[in-house]
Amino acid sequence: MTTTVAGDLLARARGGDKRSIARLLSVVENDEPGAADAMRALYPETGRAQVIGITGPPGGGKSTLVNRLAGAYRESSARIAVVAVDPSSPFSGGAILGDRIRMRDRFLDERLFIRSMASRGHAGGLSRATVRVVNVLDALGVGVVLVETVGVGQEEVDVVRVADTVCLVTVPGLGDDIQAIKAGVLEIADVIVVNKADRPGADETARDLAQMLRLGKGRTAWVPPIVRTSAQTGDGLPELVAAIAKHGAWSEESGERERRRREAARAEVESLLREELVRRLAGRVGADRLDAAVARVADRAIDPYAAVDELLRE
């Protein structure tokens, strides 16, 4: 991608052309040539979008809920984007079957942009790639970015942590799976959603979650509200939107938003530093010397620490 091509692509993407936006996102996501130039050009225009993260165990109705939220924000924002991140899928751009059907409907909507991201081939990891994608959408004038993740592993937690407001979506009757939620995910939730709240057990689930929250160490002054929804019927959606807005206002006022953005900036700078150093090192050490050291480590002739000492000694 030469500067002119990058410039053309940027101009078309800024104009709202979906194919150009998609292409630009691929360049940035995969760190293709031109990615750095594009990010440099776009970076000053970032920091305006509201980024809402949606996470939770599979089967919680997250996709339907995201659909509903996109509809709700469509009223207030000129451009909306959904970034669906699936660490278990190897293909970016595509999506799992259910999503694909859902997306076909949404693609007809001119003001809504949908992007799915997978786990592979991201320099610096999936969460960093997500930050870059969100930054590009932000700079292109998208007012609300909904970042949706599948699953509740550490990778999903890291991805969704980039959001200004994180919604944890759970459902009644998850049983033992509540253990999985407890571990790590609950502490990053700003708003807790009990979806499918018309199902039996919603009261117990809400009560269990409230108790977990009380037991958890108060990380900030913000106590995550528990909102009951039915994504299918739309019940509880206004309350969810209100809860997200309330957290946004608190976050702005308390400095939490600023703190998160600073943390994101630190992660980005440190990650780029690391990549740049590894690039420089590769040149300095040389592929042959590295290969030779690796072979000796594999043969147990030397241990990995000794190999690194040797490689860096000069």
Next chain:
Amino acid sequence: MTTTVAGDLLARARGGDKRSIARLLSVVENDEPGAADAMRALYPETGRAQVIGITGPPGGGKSTLVNRLAGAYRESSARIAVVAVDPSSPFSGGAILGDRIRMRDRFLDERLFIRSMASRGHAGGLSRATVRVVNVLDALGVGVVLVETVGVGQEEVDVVRVADTVCLVTVPGLGDDIQAIKAGVLEIADVIVVNKADRPGADETARDLAQMLRLGKGRTAWVPPIVRTSAQTGDGLPELVAAIAKHGAWSEESGERERRRREAARAEVESLLREELVRRLAGRVGADRLDAAVARVADRAIDPYAAVDELLRE
């Protein structure tokens, strides 16, 4: 940890003292002071254990199956270890409720060592920490190490990739979840297990998997066998053990085992190189300069790429 203390700990761990082994694993897992010395001392004795990875979606009965396998290998190996890796759990050493009950029984077995690992605080990532833990167990004379992961995300794939033989455990009637298996996990499987094979739908599941395997690109000459088991009753266990042994023999003969070990050595050396460089860089750049650059990036005064250029220019 002084050299003497490290030496004492090593000696006691070599003697088979479980508390010393657990302590040594913590030192190595969390890269505590003394970790490098311990790894240097132990590394020449590694490379003997048979490492078997067990992965697959939740609810597939992996834990029960691992229990059964541990029982089976108990006949042939003097020492066995189970390493249960849960990327969604923040606590190493502990385990989720079900595991804890299971483990209590196993702890009574002198020849079986159990370790659970979580996702946080691992320099170089979870898969690298797993490699270190497996290497220590290997050097301590453990003949068979069963590495069990929860879930099928990229992190789990990376973790289980360290094994000599990877078993993918699935169950009949997963429905759409078969999509998740298809994506990425199938291609690292050496043996495919249809567990709970007494359930309806086992035939269809086995047929679907066989078809997926035919469609997939043949990465090597090895075609993963599909073994039906019932971990509950023990049906199919001898066939599974035989399939793992057959893959082990093929792997040894074809050079696949050597190839994987070389890959693991490369990952370890590159990861250590990266960490060492970042350590050196931190000293060179200085925390103050880094903080200042991060603040300017967060304020959108400069972009992250420009910040890295500035930091490295001198």
